[in-house]
Amino acid sequence: MSTLRVEGVTVRFGEVTAVDDVSLIVEPGVTGLIGPNGAGKTTLFDVISGLRRPTAGRVLLDDEDITGRGPHQRSRLGVARTFQRLEVFGSLTVWENVVVALESRRRPAKLAQELLARVGIAEFAGNQADTVPTGAARLLELARALATDPRLLLLDEPSSGLDRAETDAFGELLRQLSAEGRSVVLVEHDMDLVMGYCDHVHVLNLGRLLVSGTPDAVRAHEGVREAYLG
């Protein structure tokens, strides 16, 4: 059971402040991270996974400061993520994509088929990864992240490209992952998915944390409606 703490994280690109002094806590379970486009959600993921150094602030995993660690070191501490703009290994097969991740953690390659079946894309195993549909490629990134057996899983818009039935199956998978004791953070635009499966929701707007709370509390919040509609 892992707890992630983000303390006062700020990211500036030149004049633009993409993330502005954000502090939040991610408890075990499924946490939603929502907000309009440009709110800084993906940038915050980049900071948590170590791909981007914050201009200011700290990231702590179970009270250990990991701000100075590289992405591969964080992966070994149990942080895994998927990408909003797909980052599958396009010239490898779907199966090989997962095997690379398994081998990175010295886990047996025979788990690959199992993981692909778990996310529901076993039939694509032999296909070259840049030829599969977007929805399947997103699930492949999930299978690949799961191959590292993460404690903290960051999912960046995992359901875009999935149809209704696939989205429901994905929601069930989220519940299972949470029940296995993994902390899952979900950046998502599908509000049914967020409201239906998240235990806790953080809302970002223009780089700032707008509100945190249960799905119901967030839904009732005046500022959230304005941020989305206004």
Next chain:
Amino acid sequence: MTALLAYTIFGLVTGGAYAVVAGGLVLTYSTSKVFNVGHGAIGMVMAFLYWELAENRGLPQWLALLLVAGVCAPLFGLVVERFVMRRLAGAPVGITLVAGVGLLVGLIGVAQVVWPPQARPVRPFLDQLGVHVGQSFVSGHDLVTLACAVLVAGGLYVLLNRTRTGLAMRACVDAPELAALYGTRPTRLSALSWAIGSALAALGGILLTPVVQLDYVTMTLLVITAYTAALVGRLRSLPWTFAGALGLGLVQSYAVAYLPSSPFWISFRAAIPALLLFVVLLAMPQSPLRIGGVRGSRGVAVPTALTTGVSAGLFAGVVVVLALLVDPVVAGQLALALVFGIVLLSMVLLTGYGGVVSLGQFTFVGVGAVTVARLGGPSPVTLLIGAGVAAAVGALIALTALRVSGLYLALATLGFAQLMDKLVLQSPVAFGVRGSLQVPRLVESATAQLLLAAAVFVVVGVGVLAVRRGRLGRRMIAVKDSPAACATLGLNVRWIRVWVFSLSAAIAGLAGGLFAQLRETVAASDFQLFNNLPLLLFAVIAGVTSVSGALLGGVLLMLLPVLQSGFPAFAGVAVVLLGVAAAGLARDPNGLVSWGFRVWSWRRA
């Protein structure tokens, strides 16, 4: 004190000429995102053209300068942009690099065809003029050079900061789609920047001619200094580029003045541009892992273990039959082709699978050759030691260049190749400046050499395919496709590159040992920087993603000098064709052999 002033002036003048060249490089890079490796070659050809007009045809200097730098060079830039570079917009760095190298090699071919080697003195500008500064003399040509540098700096500043076109050019760098929405036409701006860039290359080249002599390769490689200056400006900032160019001019001038004149220091001076390139690259900030961008490039299908075995058997059979049939001369040539094939196998691993472009692969061949020669001749043990030493050198370059990637890494290999050539391979420990080493053969007859080379090719080829099917192969390709994803899966991307570099260098080093004993006499000139360029081009033309491509590339590489000596008229044309083919085929690194694969799979389907 007088000497110091004189050398300072000289340094500033050469620095000014570098600044003109480097300014053009930065302008084209920042508007088209293509780093033009052939920038110096454009300057070289245009300097030859200037000689033709001003010295050979007797045109007034100012008219010749105007025609070359004001008309011919911009037109040439437009042609290159339209037919080569525009098609490469958004292509991976490796592909744009290969196209640039193709342009470079092709232009050298053109220069060799049109202007066969001979001494070509060029009169400096305004040679009656000149002023005394203190006790030193500043010639009219120096004044012209400085004036040009100032005019170019001012002109570029006004263009980029004070005109609508310049503003649009800068906007295009950040977001071409967005700029297009506001009514600017990115292709026209890119064409304009290539025209100006070529003009500046020409101007810089012409200004430098009285200093460096008209020579195909020297003038082309002079651009290394321009690369360095452009890197000081991070390929973006013109003021920093100009400052960098002046600084480099000064450093070189002071080095000539104040370094001792022992043989080592003479070689050291020649290595200064490369050394500075290397230093500037190492001082670059850590490049962040690329997120987004290159999608998986489709390689050729990986043969199964069974297919590999059958193909290896077939290949061995064909070689044995050939060995029995052909005469010793041809057998020797085929052996050489296979040795080149092994060098290209090292590039299949590094460039084909790993996506890293090396402009210094022949250096590792040279390291292997020297090691075998210095250990008293070839034996299985010394050949393997040669491979080991090359692997160590490969690891060293990968470790020093750990922080950079993509274009910067390729330029680092270029600087490294030049450094190794000047400071190690030409040193008394290795070959000596004009020296050569004798190496006894491992097996005497040409037929036996052919069989030996074929056996090693088979072993290495099967090994490369085994690597591709195995863990390291998957990792290399994963790192090429998405370094960011690899890192978030726990892989240390930079360490994987060190492994790939050493393994690739080991293969090249092994080929070097075989090369040395096959040729019996080897010299530093066999492994100089320039030889790397045709190697890269043949690798890409034949196919850098497959073992068959390496084989075809090896044969082509062997045939080039054979054809050139058989048909002297063809010599330059062949080089032009090579450059054109590479610039055209750069889009598809799977090369010619992949067409064969496609026909094969179509027939089976």
